[in-house]
Amino acid sequence: MQVRQFAALALDEVPALAQDILREIRAEYPGLPVVLDESGEPMALIGIRRALEGFVQQIAAAEGGRPCYPLEVFQEFGRGEGLHGRSLDSLQAIYRLGVRLAWRRLAEIGQQIEIPPPAMYELAESGFEYLDGLVDQSVRGYAEAAARQAGERLRLQRKLMELLLSERRGDSGPGAPADYGHGSGSHSASGQPGARSALDERAARVGWQLPERVAVGVLLRPAREAVAPAVGQGVLLDMETEQPRMVVPDPDAAGRPELLRRAMAGWSGAIGPPVPLADAAKSLRWAEAAVRLMERGLLPSGEVLHCTEHTEALVLLQPEELIEDLARRCLAPLAHCGPAHGRRLAETLLAWLETRGGAPEVAARLGVHPQTVRYRLRQIRELWGDEVDDPDRRFELELVLRARRLRGELGRVG
Incomplete structure (x- = not known):
């Protein structure tokens, strides 16, 4: 009987109590934003009033009843904190202040109708359990907003990267990638009017300088x-x-x-x-x-x-077809040599081209006897003749032989 009486008195107090709690919260947290619903009523006031009503109704149906939380309102509070980049710490502190203020008034009602202290302790425990439920709802809303924001940021970031990496700024043609030694120096990100402003806009939306x-x-x-x-x-x-x-x-x-x-x-x-x-x-x-x-x-x-x-x-x-075509022409003299002997001659030729030295220098590079190098160099001159004295042909030979070494077809020396 006392519980029903307590609930009835508390429900009568809810509107005024909600106003008092909101006033105290604003005094404690003067920077708290005021968000109005469609009717112009502060959302915070609606949340406080519904929370109080839900708690009192829970008490009235205490015989095994489940807590009834104003889900959407408190989830919206959490979403608002997430969308504005704030943590939940201040929101939880506000909840605790509200519960403390509410309990002060509810305790007065309990004394007024002489509810025994053990029963009031149970009511207090129910109040803090109810607070935990409100916080859970706000955490859900906060997590939802954070996930939505993260997803939106990733989407905008991908759009920024698509524009930044667009090929519209010009291509150097098929084959090997364009020369990266010097940039275009263009003030436009894509060489087209308005491209830079579009890039600026997308970068600003994700906070990327x-x-x-x-x-x-x-x-x-x-x-x-x-x-x-x-x-x-x-x-x-x-x-x-x-x-x-x-x-x-x-x-x-x-x-x-x-x-x-x-x-x-x-x-x-x-x-x-x-x-x-x-x-x-x-x-x-x-x-x-x-x-x-x-x-x-x-x-x-x-x-x-x-x-x-x-x-x-x-x-x-990279330009594999071009290098292979050049190799077929430059290394044609090795076609009639066996694979092992052809490889040794190729390694000797490359060492000679890289060192520009005599037999001793080439031998040291290859780790063989100088007399072996002299024998191979004579064979090389017989195979290529005066072509090995032509600077352009030597350059081509070194290119294709270096490429073969990079592919593991020639041994690494030096």
Whole structure:
């Protein structure tokens, strides 16, 4: 009987009590934003009133009744904190203040109708249990908002990367990637009117400050469900593609290489050369080319390598058809030699071209006797004749022989 009387008195007090609690909360937290519903009533006041009503109704139906929480209101409070980038700490502190103020008044009602202290203790425990339920609802809303924001940010980030890496800024034609030694210097990200402003707009939406230079990476997943590398703020990362891509701003900035090295532990792939922002697609093409060579076993795997440290392989192994055609013409004299003898002559020829020295220098490089080198050099001159004295032909021979060495068809010496 006392419980029903308590609930009836408490329900009568709810409107005024809700106003008093909101007033105290605003005094304690003057920066609390005021959000109105469609009727112009503060959402906070609605939430407090519904929470009080739900708690009192729970007490009235205490015989096994489940707590009734104003789900949407308190989930919306949590969503609001998430969408505005705030933590839940202040919201939970406000809830605790509200419960403390509410319980002060409810305790007065309990004394008024002489509810025994043990029963009031049970009511207090119910109140704090009810508070936990309200917090849970806000946490759900907060998590939902955080997930929505994260998803939206990833979507906008992918759109930014698509524009940044667009090929519309011009292509150097089929075959090998464009020269990355010099950027275009263009003030436009794609060479088209309005491209820079579009890039500015997309960058601003994800809070990414446009850098002067970037390097683009292509990654190989260590496992299908691999967790994204913790590349840190500022590095754009797209994990939605089969081979994840990343855009590293100001790649030569102090500390950046070391941070990337630690973040990429366990991953493999390639980072293209640093280029002006407008030439990001060129850096991407070199990174993709390096990854293809890694997959063929022609570049080291198991790490994230930098294209600038493997320029020779990228230049000589990329235009494969051209190099092979040149090799067929340049190395035609070896066609009638056996495979093993042809390989030894090729290695000797390359060592001679690289050292520009006599038999002793070439022998030291190859680790054989000088007399062996002299014998091979005589054979080389017999096979190629005066062509080995022509600078252009020597250059072509060195190109194709270096390419074969990079592919593992010739031994590494020196």
